[in-house]
Amino acid sequence: MKPNESLKIALVGNPNLGKTTLFNKLCGLNQRTGNYPGVTVDKKKGYLKADGKKIEIVDLPGINGLYPNSKDEELVVKYLLNSEAEDYPDKIVLIVSALNLKRNLFLYEQIRDLNIPLILAVNMVDLAARRGIFVDIDALRKAVDIPIVKISAKKGTGFAELITLFEEEIVVKPRKTTYIQEDQEAILDTYSQLTNEASKYKAFLAITEPNLTDDQAEKDQFILENEVNVREWKTNASILRYKHIKTYFDTVQSIDKTKNNP
Ligand SMILES: Nc1nc2c(ncn2[C@@H]2O[C@H](COP(=O)(O)OP(=O)(O)OP(=O)(O)O)[C@@H](O)[C@H]2O)c(=O)[nH]1
């Protein structure tokens, strides 16, 4: 962050889980929300005043993962990957829904590997409680090891804690790779060295996602020479990530089956 510039916080998450509802409440705005995915299609800026300081909040379209399947998703993924850009956020708030936690944690697992200062906000806790779905925040904090807060964007609960986290320093702790098989990791390391890409996961995305970087001819050459099966790498990465989520998920969520949960 440059002097005199305001802190920039970006709201990221799967579609339809309350990003814009949170954005509107934080910034006193009235952007469109709706109970279906794909309501937000562009990047929107707003401002929040906290302790007399102006904080910039960026609302984004929902994404299912870092493998973009539409122009809206591509906009968000490129924004997250381009850490040299002027408008790169200082922190990301990753919003997940207590109703859909396992699926939403998949995106968490991907974004975590970008090594960006990250806050996890578990939304919809009001609705989840009514349906008998409970998230053990302490267990989740222990599993993910990043700042985490429970909120209801609709009811405005948990906001004070969230805003405090906006201003706190977040130390990014790189972690062990979870998404690639050991025998493939050496190939990834070679690509990182060749391209001077410090982030292993960004190197992985460059190899497996044709639309995210420009040097396609060089990438194709590398893929050919190293016999990389891109489709297999991507499928394996998803399987390995879900396997990793399974190692902690049962400690995190409990369901009261007597309640009418869908
Ligand atoms: N019960 C409850 N509903 C919520 C909460 N937060 C958001 N909603 C509802 O969830 C729906 C989706 O909200 P949005 O804010 O449009 O979601 P979004 O993540 O911006 O969606 P996209 O822009 O499509 O990615 C709306 O119907 C909201 O009213 C919450 O904390 N509790």
Ligand SMILES: [Mg+2]
């Ligand atoms: Mg939205």
